[in-house]
Amino acid sequence: MQYLTIKDAIEEQIDTGMFEAGQKLPSERTLAETFSTTRITLREALNHLALSGKIYKEERRGWFVSTAKLIFNPMQCIDIAEACKEQKRNCRIEALSSHRLLATKEMLTVLKLSPFSYVKQQVSLIHIDGRRVAVQYRYIPEEMTTLLSHDEQTDVLTQLLNSFEYDSEKHEIEVGIIPASQLESDALNLSSGSMLLSINQVACNKSQTPFLLQTIRCCHDAINLKISQTA
Amino acid sequence: MQYLTIKDAIEEQIDTGMFEAGQKLPSERTLAETFSTTRITLREALNHLALSGKIYKEERRGWFVSTAKLIFNPMQCIDIAEACKEQKRNCRIEALSSHRLLATKEMLTVLKLSPFSYVKQQVSLIHIDGRRVAVQYRYIPEEMTTLLSHDEQTDVLTQLLNSFEYDSEKHEIEVGIIPASQLESDALNLSSGSMLLSINQVACNKSQTPFLLQTIRCCHDAINLKISQTA
DNA sequence: GAGTGGTCTAGACCACTGT
DNA sequence: CAGTGGTCTAGACCACTCC
Structure with missing residues (x-):
């Protein structure tokens, strides 16, 4: 399952502080290219991450790192x-x-x-x-x-x-x-x-x-x- | 938004009793053909329906109509x-x-x-x-x-x-x-x-x-x- | 073994955001 | 206007379920 690998990779980057809370992630196209995959697979990874509450999406604006609950x-x-x-x-x-x-x-x-x-x-x-x-x-x-x-x-x-x-x-x-x-x-x-x-x-x-x-x-x-x- | 139309169509069929609680829906491929669309779009519709609690999915078995909570x-x-x-x-x-x-x-x-x-x-x-x-x-x-x-x-x-x-x-x-x-x-x-x-x-x-x-x-x-x- | 969902590719066009 | 996410097409192969 490629998308799980991608999910874990992004999750690790967030956990290790590569991305700050509230910060915007790179665009889906950029991320898809980074992981040599298609947007659909990448979005699958992001959606799973979002379910765990690590990131959230704003309509047409992009994906952001969640802040503390x-x-x-x-x-x-x-x-x-x-x-x-x-x-x-x-x-x-x-x-x-x-x-x-x-x-x-x-x-x-x-x-x-x-x-x-x-x-x-x-x-x-x-x-x-x-x-x-x-x-x-x-x-x-x-x-x-x-x-x-x-x-x-x-x-x-x-x-x-x-x-x-x-x-x-x-x-x-x-x-x-x-x-x-x-x-x-x-x-x-x-x-x-x-x-x-x-x-x-x-x-x-x-x-x-x-x-x-x-x-x-x-x-x-x-x-x-x-x-x-x-x- | 095609997937919303499809969602509403399936939802209506459930609400009007065309599908009983617990019953399995037709396969994704069949439904996709019925609505003249691709599986991806159809799955988008089903996922939205699932969020509202009307249907649920079992791994590799299919989609089912939810029973009362x-x-x-x-x-x-x-x-x-x-x-x-x-x-x-x-x-x-x-x-x-x-x-x-x-x-x-x-x-x-x-x-x-x-x-x-x-x-x-x-x-x-x-x-x-x-x-x-x-x-x-x-x-x-x-x-x-x-x-x-x-x-x-x-x-x-x-x-x-x-x-x-x-x-x-x-x-x-x-x-x-x-x-x-x-x-x-x-x-x-x-x-x-x-x-x-x-x-x-x-x-x-x-x-x-x-x-x-x-x-x-x-x-x-x-x-x-x-x-x-x-x- | 036929059919199912799970996953993936490689594009495309649109509406909207941000500059 | 360039870039973004939202949506969609038309396929494909795999692991698994069910018969």
Whole structure:
């Protein structure tokens, strides 16, 4: 298996520090020539490397060496920015959209709302150390947003969400692998249908009322999920 | 994008019940001819479908339609067979190996053992509804296995583990995506380096002593991770 | 032994990125 | 505009599975 040899060769060059984290690899054509093979075989090698999280691809821009993963505990934390801060990673949250929506059936169930309730949807793009790594969807029951200022800035909302002092004892999470949607591919600079890690969180406040449904769709090489109840 | 059209066509045939769960799809060559394309393009379509969990591949045997996912809560449950029973799925656990090993550094840490401790390793292959879906690694501190009979049968050990009545309040989990090892590829009939969902669990008993480190490597289209503290 | 997927070659054209 | 990755063609040989 030629592609495994190539994979190992590139992997070794990364591990021995020939390529720095975040650095772009040579083009597929250059690499194919280097290893005297075709682009198809070379891409096979790169795809396998990407699965292990060592490198990632940006649409039409090339292959890059992954940086260290952010450790995230979705059972304790609903805010990636907070996790970044603790781990001294640079985080920027870019608001993509904010809408008032009729709650879907699933939202009604998990947020325990009455039929035809509205939710506030907020979609954000999360950058860690300059790289686009995740798209975050937040759904908040409309009645709970009346407490909030109508400022759309993420930071304000985030702080307010945190002020709810949610009860981490009552927290439901769903984790899975899904192909990126069009919106996610575009926002994250991925080729359509790329693999994303999907994290669904339902957070409740102290009085056991669910107040937030959050979905994070992230690059699997950027986040390490460590789930525990005790910090 | 031709491959997306093909993907959608196959997906529709599956959704409308033209292919039953577990059924084998026509061969790549046949499908390629059907859609008047090459195998490479067709495989691109199949790979994208596989990412969404609709189909899966067995090494040199072909592509199959996925069955319903098993819902698994690793925060509450350390036994896939138990989850299968509750969800009325047929589960068979096949013991692959059982050894006494010197604990690695990681095991010493998570199991809170003194240096140079030994652990009992037990590797099993899990079948659900006749399909090989996961490889399970269990590591148990040797001193705790003295309580157990030396019968190597999985069922006995499983029952004994359950009799520990582990404390689900104290439970740590790690979830990630990794390429299959050689052992895992062979056991699960996968091509080398296929994507697996990796679930790491550390379970403690009521006296807060960790007694089990378990790693499950499973096909992502076979298991749905729903994590919550309350059942 | 026929058929399957696994791997590979040697090209090609396109849409898009970066300069 | 040059270069990149995205997609595609039209083959080929091999190791393995299934009959």
